[in-house]
Amino acid sequence: MSLYTWEELKNFVDRCTRCDLCRTRNRPVMGRGDIKSKIMLIAEAPGRMEDQQGIPFVGRSGGILDELLESAGLNRDGIYITNINKCHPPGNRDPERAEQEACMPYLKYETALIRPKIMVCLGRIAAQQIIRPDFKITREHGLWTERKGFYLMGVYHPSALLRDPEKIDSAKEDFRRIREKLDTFL
């Protein structure tokens, strides 16, 4: 059971100054979706458009994410999507390790609130923070790691698929496996 409701967590995030990203963000981007979902998708940080709109995965990478979800018969209504860092790093750079650590408590509270069975890391940075520091996304995407009752998987970040569309079929296969696992919990 989480110590906080989703609204309380959002209020903390909205006022947060725990790292320097608070100086350059437009607005923090709290996770969104079904807080009773069995599946949580986690990326590294909001992009520029997310920073403007305050919603995770809008714009072109959001479109790719929707395509992946739809290919597996899923949609955003039934999942929860969040980021390790709730604030946009300037210039779209990767969040630094200290910034990630400063923001991790929010992800821990979100996880305690939602209690997912499956955690999908979108991209290398999330996978290295959540699964293993030396996680290699090109070699290990689509593989399950079981830990303390959670099933963890790293997949390509949607923006990586925008840069390299040849990987999209492989990403869809990963999402098919995610759907297969999710069905075992329904």
Ligand code: SF4
């Ligand atoms: S990234 Fe996280 S820790 Fe840093 S200011 Fe934003 S909400 Fe706070």
